[in-house]
Amino acid sequence: MIELQDLHKRFGPVEALAGLNLQVPRGTLYGLLGPNGAGKTTALRILCTLLAPDAGSVRVAGLDALAQPRAVRELLGYVAQEVAIDKILTGRELLELQGALYHLPASRLQARLSELSALLGMDDWIDRRCGTYSGGMRRRLDLASGLLHDPALLVLDEPTVGLDIESRAAIWQVLRRLRDQGTTVLLSSHYLEEVDALADRLAIIEGGRVIAEGSPTGLKSALGGDRVTLRVREFSDEAEAARVRQVLQSCPGIQQMVVNRAQGHSLNLVVENEAVIEPLRRQLAAADLPVFSLSQSRPSLDDVYLQATGRTLMDAELAVAGSRDPKAERKQAMR
Amino acid sequence: MTSAPTLTAPQPAAPSAERSAMADLSQETLALTKRLFLQLARRPSTLVAGVLQPLIWLVLFGALFAKAPEGLLPGGMSYGRFLGAGVIVFTAFSAALNAGLPVMFDREFGFLNRLLVAPLRSRSSIVIASVLYITSLSLVQSIAIMGTAALLGYGWPGAYGLVLVLVTLLLLVFAVTGLSLGLAFALPGHIELIAVIFVVNLPLLFASTALAPISFMPTWLGWLAALNPLTFAIEPIRAAYAGHLSLTEVVLEAPYGDLTGAQCLLVLALLAVGLFLLIRPLLDRKLS
Numbered sequence: 001m002i003e004l005q006d007l008h009k010r011f012g013p014v015e016a017l018a019g020l021n022l023q024v025p026r027g028t029l030y031g032l033l034g035p036n037g038a039g040k041t042t043a044l045r046i047l048c049t050l051l052a053p054d055a056g057s058v059r060v061a062g063l064d065a066l067a068q069p070r071a072v073r074e075l076l077g078y079v080a081q082e083v084a085i086d087k088i089l090t091g092r093e094l095l096e097l098q099g100a101l102y103h104l105p106a107s108r109l110q111a112r113l114s115e116l117s118a119l120l121g122m123d124d125w126i127d128r129r130c131g132t133y134s135g136g137m138r139r140r141l142d143l144a145s146g147l148l149h150d151p152a153l154l155v156l157d158e159p160t161v162g163l164d165i166e167s168r169a170a171i172w173q174v175l176r177r178l179r180d181q182g183t184t185v186l187l188s189s190h191y192l193e194e195v196d197a198l199a200d201r202l203a204i205i206e207g208g209r210v211i212a213e214g215s216p217t218g219l220k221s222a223l224g225g226d227r228v229t230l231r232v233r234e235f236s237d238e239a240e241a242a243r244v245r246q247v248l249q250s251c252p253g254i255q256q257m258v259v260n261r262a263q264g265h266s267l268n269l270v271v272e273n274e275a276v277i278e279p280l281r282r283q284l285a286a287a288d289l290p291v292f293s294l295s296q297s298r299p300s301l302d303d304v305y306l307q308a309t310g311r312t313l314m315d316a317e318l319a320v321a322g323s324r325d326p327k328a329e330r331k332q333a334m335r
Numbered sequence: 336m337t338s339a340p341t342l343t344a345p346q347p348a349a350p351s352a353e354r355s356a357m358a359d360l361s362q363e364t365l366a367l368t369k370r371l372f373l374q375l376a377r378r379p380s381t382l383v384a385g386v387l388q389p390l391i392w393l394v395l396f397g398a399l400f401a402k403a404p405e406g407l408l409p410g411g412m413s414y415g416r417f418l419g420a421g422v423i424v425f426t427a428f429s430a431a432l433n434a435g436l437p438v439m440f441d442r443e444f445g446f447l448n449r450l451l452v453a454p455l456r457s458r459s460s461i462v463i464a465s466v467l468y469i470t471s472l473s474l475v476q477s478i479a480i481m482g483t484a485a486l487l488g489y490g491w492p493g494a495y496g497l498v499l500v501l502v503t504l505l506l507l508v509f510a511v512t513g514l515s516l517g518l519a520f521a522l523p524g525h526i527e528l529i530a531v532i533f534v535v536n537l538p539l540l541f542a543s544t545a546l547a548p549i550s551f552m553p554t555w556l557g558w559l560a561a562l563n564p565l566t567f568a569i570e571p572i573r574a575a576y577a578g579h580l581s582l583t584e585v586v587l588e589a590p591y592g593d594l595t596g597a598q599c600l601l602v603l604a605l606l607a608v609g610l611f612l613l614i615r616p617l618l619d620r621k622l623s
Contacts, residue, residue, distance in 0.1 A: 048452050073454035084445035088377050089370065100366030101453035103359045145449075331523075334442050335451065335621050 001026040001153055001184040002047065007056035009042050009208075011332050016042040017053065018208035024186055024201075026061075029179040031199030032188040033301070035316035039208035040188035041081060044157050045333070047186075048078040060153065074102070077146035079139075081157040082333075087131030091122060091141045094130060095148060102149040109148075116144040121170060136167030143171060147178075154178060156187040160194060172198060192301045192313060202301075204308055206316070212308040216301060223299040223307055225255055228269040228277070231292040232284070241265035247287040251280050271296075359456040367450075367464035371437060375472065381433070385476045389426040390483055393418065396546070397487065409548055410577065419481075419489040420573035421545025424565055426480045427504045428539070430473030431511035432532050434465055435519025439528050442519070451622065458622040466512055473508050474501065496575040499582075499596075506603035507568040510610050517614030520621045544569050549588065561589035567603050571596040 002024035009017040017039045024030045032040050045051040047058060049069040058065040065072040086094060092113065099109035117126050120140045125133065133141065139159065146154055156175075160168040175198060179185050189195050195202050196216050204212040212219060232244055241259045244267055248254060253276035258268045271277070277296065284291060305313045375382060393415075400407075400414035408417050438461075441447040450461060481500070485491040492500055515532075522528050540546070542556060543565035549557045560566050570586040574596055579586070582597040594602075 050448055050452055070454045073452060078452045080445065080448065082445055084449050086370065086374070086446060088374050093370075093373060097366050097370055098449075098453070100362050101450065101455060103362055103454075103456070333445060333448065335447055335520075 001028075001061055002186065003057075003059040004043065004047065005057045005059075007043065007046060007058070008054045009039075009046065009051070010054055011328075016208055017046075017056075020056070020205070020209050022203055022210060022213075024184060026184050027179065027182050028200045029175060029185045029198055030187070031195035031202035032186065032205055033190070033192065033195045033202050033305070033313075034188075034205035035190055035313055035320060037320040038205045038316075040190075040205055041157055042208075043205070044078075044155055044186075044188060048076060048155055049073055050078075074149075075151055076153040076155055077149065077151035079142050079146040079154070079156040079159055081161070085130040085133075085138060085141065088129060090129050091126040091133070091137075091144075094141065095126075095145055098145040098148050104149060112148055112150070116147055119174060120144050136163050139163060139167060139171065143174065151183070153184045153186065156185070158188055158190070160189070160191070190313065190317065192305070196301045204305060206309050212304060219304045220299045220301065223303055225270045225272060225299065226274065226276075227297045227299055227303060228267075228271050228280075229260075229293070229295050229297075230267045230269060230280075231264065231294070232289050233264075233292050235264035236266070238265060241267065243287075244284075244289060247283060247289060248280065251276070251283050254280070356456050360460060363453075363455055364460040364463050364467070367460060368467045371464060371468040374437070375468075382472065382476070385426065385430050385433075385472070386479045388429065389422045389476075389480050392425065393422045393480065393484060393487065393489075396422075397489065409550065412577070413489075415484075415487060415489045416576065417548075417573070418546065419484040420569050420576055421540075421543070423477050423480055423484070423500070423572060424504070424507065424543075424568045425540050425545055427473040427477045427508050428511055428565060428568075429536060430476050431469055431508040432515050432536060434469040434512040435515035435517075435528055436525065436532075437468075438465055438516060438519040439522070439525045443524060459618075461622065462516060462618060465516060466509070469512050470505065470508050474504060477504055490576050492572075492575045493578075493580075495580055496578075499575045499580065500572050503568050503571050503600060503603070506600060506607055507564065510564060510603060510607035513607060513610035513614055517610070517617055520614070520617050539563060539565055544573075544587075549590075554590065558590050561587070561591065564603065564606055567594075567599040567606075570594075571599050 002022065004020055004022040007017045007020040008015075020039065020043055022043070032043070034040050042051065046053050047060070047065065049065055049072055052066065060072045061075055063071050063075075089097070095113055095116075096109065099112070104112065117123050120143060122137075122140060122144065125137060130138070130141065143156075143159070146156070154175075159171055159175075163171070172194075175185050175187070179200070187198070199216060201213070201215050202219070203210045214222070230244070232240065236244075238259075238261075245257055245259065248257065248267075248269075253272040254269055255272065256270035260266050260268050271280075274296065277294070281291065281294070302312055309316065311319075397415040397418050403414055405411065408414065438447075441450070447461075451458070455461075481491070518528055518531055522531065542559045543563045544560050545565060549560055552560060566587065571582075574580075574584065574586040582600070583595050585593040586596045586599060587594040
């Protein structure tokens with residue numbers, strides 16, 4: 001459905017996309033995972049014909065989006081990250097405007113309106129002015145306007161950022177249902193659990209290119225090994241963590257040991273399998289070390305991310321948190 | 336909206352293929368225009384302020400020279416009557432100068448992106464909607480001022496005169512709307528746009544024949560006034576109010592020569608066409 005090939009885009013000194021490649025099969029719910037500033041929004045804006053790449057090709061349903069932008073626009077619904085609504089119009093009026101921009105006949109527009117209003121639970125407030133809406137209501141309205149013309153491809157940029165749990169669950173449900181009905185859905189997110197729970201396939205984006213791609217389970221099982229988080233005390237200090245590390249050094253079956261300073265100097269271990277746990281406990285007891293908690297899990301998407309980039313998603317977020325300029329980015333999005 | 340039966344069943348998968356480009360274009364343009372009028376209806380302060388400001392000019396300024404010696408103005412006109420034409424033009428001009436503001440806000444708040452991601456038949460529908468909206472708004476405001484001027488005893492141009500007045504205003508409004516829309520796409524934000532509007536508005540009024548005839552002005556200002564587009568709109572309207580309805584009559588005695596009503600209108604028309612041609616590449620670039 002979507003083929004992005006070798007996309008490059010530069011904003012002044014910032015290289016937003018550095019040769020991004022992406023294939024999204026028809027009918028899948030596809031997740032783009034990456035920290036803020038990784039290039040997700042730029043890629044989506046190019047896909048939706050709002051931005052021209054410096055180099056590379058964009059194909060949607062076999063159409064060249066750069067040569068036939070209008071045909072591609074008919075095919076896709078785009079739910080942008082920053083919800084742009086007209087505060088003074090009611091939700092219904094905004095959707096009616098949207099319908100006219102997609103040239104829907106009046107009867108079909110009204111039918112779609114009541115369908116979507118019911119589906120997204122908008123009946124109670126669709127005739128109120130948009131200026132009075134909460135973040136969740138706005139996002140639902142925006143989803144409705146993206147779906148109004150029943151597009152074959154729905155593109156959502158961070159659809160659940162800052163939303164309450166109820167709205168998020170409602171949006172997730174709608175997206176799953178769309179996928180089940182055959183719509184291709186592409187969403188970007190920096191929430192691991194969102195992509196994990198929703199996506200059939202995902203691509204991890206970092207520094208403007210795709211660094212890992214596959215199904216969530218595929219990516220996780222490819223990592224291999226179990227994850228163990230060990231705390232000898234609720235909050236240890238550095239010296240104690242080093243001592244635990246020393247003690248476990250001789251324990252067989254431990255592939256990797258990292259002290260997580262952000263979480264009370266707990267130890268994050270990668271172990272071969274469950275059989276490692278018992279000798280590990282014995283070793284600790286022999287060294288007179290208590291065990292406050294010991295949890296074991298299969299690899300998560302965060303581990304996939306860590307493996308691919310060398311840092312956790314949260315660290316990547318923190319790394320760019322102070323260095324972005326939201327004002328300059330808004331300027332870039334301005335026409 | 337029923338159509339004759341066709342041989343082939345309509346294709347639900349391609350809803351727009353069976354519709355003509357004109358139908359699409361008018362649907363999207365009307366919807367965009369409707370939005371602007373809904374905004375106006377719910378936030379009527381623009382409309383009210385747009386009438387109130389010239390009204391204050393008319394009442395206060397008209398009274399300022401009420402006791403001026405008779406025969407001061409050419410043709411023995413009272414100052415109120417003289418001022419009327421200037422204030423009518425100023426009303427339309429101010430309204431049109433604001434045409435770019437809604438577009439600028441749409442750019443800034445990202446609403447324009449919502450329009451641009453839609454498969455508009457032509458993106459000129461965004462511009463056409465603005466022109467339709469601002470033209471009707473400015474004409475309504477001007478007519479309100481004309482009515483008030485009539486009540487104040489400053490005259491009424493009659494039926495044919497009214498047509499002449501409206502045509503003149505229309506040409507001016509087109510030109511100024513073009514300028515304002517161009518600025519709305521060229522300037523970085525609404526602060527800058529408002530600053531330009533603020534700086535341009537009053538000086539253009541003072542450097543025209545709205546408040547005084549060229550014969551009152553020093554030579555340099557007389558030249559400025561005789562080149563000012565507002566003057567080209569004011570003088571044919573003033574002539575229409577004075578009952579001189581023939582377009583071949585001289586209405587403006589400029590330092591560079593005499594101009595008839597028809598020539599004034601031609602200048603305005605050329606200005607409007609010229610400005611739209613000038614901003615077209617900019618619009619194409621910003622809306623492509």
